[in-house]
Amino acid sequence: MRYLTARKQAVGRGASHTGTAHHWSMTVSSVGLAFLVPLWVYIFGSALGQEHPVVLATFARPLPAILTALVLIVGMRHFAMGATVMIEDYTKGTTRKMLVIFVISLSTVVAATGLFALVRIAL
Amino acid sequence: MRPLRPTVAGIVSEKESDMADLKRAERPLSPHLQIYRPQLTAITSILTRITGNALIFGIILAVWWLLAAATSPGYFAVANGVATSWFGDLVFTGSLWAVWYHYLAGLRHLYFDTGQGLDIVTAERLGWGCIGGSVVLTVLTILII
Numbered sequence: 434m435r436y437l438t439a440r441k442q443a444v445g446r447g448a449s450h451t452g453t454a455h456h457w458s459m460t461v462s463s464v465g466l467a468f469l470v471p472l473w474v475y476i477f478g479s480a481l482g483q484e485h486p487v488v489l490a491t492f493a494r495p496l497p498a499i500l501t502a503l504v505l506i507v508g509m510r511h512f513a514m515g516a517t518v519m520i521e522d523y524t525k526g527t528t529r530k531m532l533v534i535f536v537i538s539l540s541t542v543v544a545a546t547g548l549f550a551l552v553r554i555a556l
Numbered sequence: 557m558r559p560l561r562p563t564v565a566g567i568v569s570e571k572e573s574d575m576a577d578l579k580r581a582e583r584p585l586s587p588h589l590q591i592y593r594p595q596l597t598a599i600t601s602i603l604t605r606i607t608g609n610a611l612i613f614g615i616i617l618a619v620w621w622l623l624a625a626a627t628s629p630g631y632f633a634v635a636n637g638v639a640t641s642w643f644g645d646l647v648f649t650g651s652l653w654a655v656w657y658h659y660l661a662g663l664r665h666l667y668f669d670t671g672q673g674l675d676i677v678t679a680e681r682l683g684w685g686c687i688g689g690s691v692v693l694t695v696l697t698i699l700i701i
Contacts, residue, residue, distance in 0.1 A: 478701035547619040550626035
């Protein structure tokens with residue numbers, strides 16, 4: 434009698450070692466962004482070029498603030514994972530690792546900076 | 557170190573492994589990019605990657621502008637000056653098209669993931685849809701905003 438089930442033998446194998454987790458995460462975040470981005474583009478585009486008090490008033494309102502936060506969190510994670518795929522396609526070894534660490538760090542810094550600005554404006 | 561290739565008899569031979577590598581190196585690499593006729597499906601696919609990754613520049617400029625707005629009127633004047641200059645217009649207009657292209661191409665990916673639209677005629681039609689649709693949506697957005 435075999436104690437290892439067929440599933441147990443398959444998990445962790447394959448090219449990615451993580452099955453479809455990466456692809457599924459990109460699918461989920463892309464659907465989320467499909468709802469968030471059009472409205473955010475409208476709000477950001479309308480605020481861009483306005484006077485300073487108008488910009489502050491815009492991003493102090495709940496909808497623009499929450500929407501911008503969501504776009505930053507979901508969007509930067511989507512970017513980091515997508516950029517990782519690109520890097521994995523074209524580079525290897527230490528270069529690959531350094532670039533993957535760089536894009537994950539960059540997207541985290543951008544998201545954190547944007548969230549800090551939002552908190553400062555909205556609260 | 558890579559595992560050695562077994563011979564027909566099943567005996568591992570380092571010399572034969574080297575020869576196999578030499579033969580492999582002589583062959584042209586797929587997909588022969590220099591002589592390959594560019595196809596719409598390939599162009600629209602790589603554009604998805606290019607637009608998605610290039611969007612980081614637009615988002616950095618946007619976040620910097622927002623940070624400046626949160627900091628002080630003086631700093632906002634600097635960032636707003638850059639964001640509304642010809643350079644800012646270039647980055648944001650390019651980003652706007654990139655957003656819409658990546659948006660439509662992403663929807664196409666979700667449709668492809670259901671196993672549909674993968675025949676050549678439909679795939680090319682959807683490709684033209686992404687290119688034309690992204691331009692139309694970009695112009696519409698500029699007109700509305």
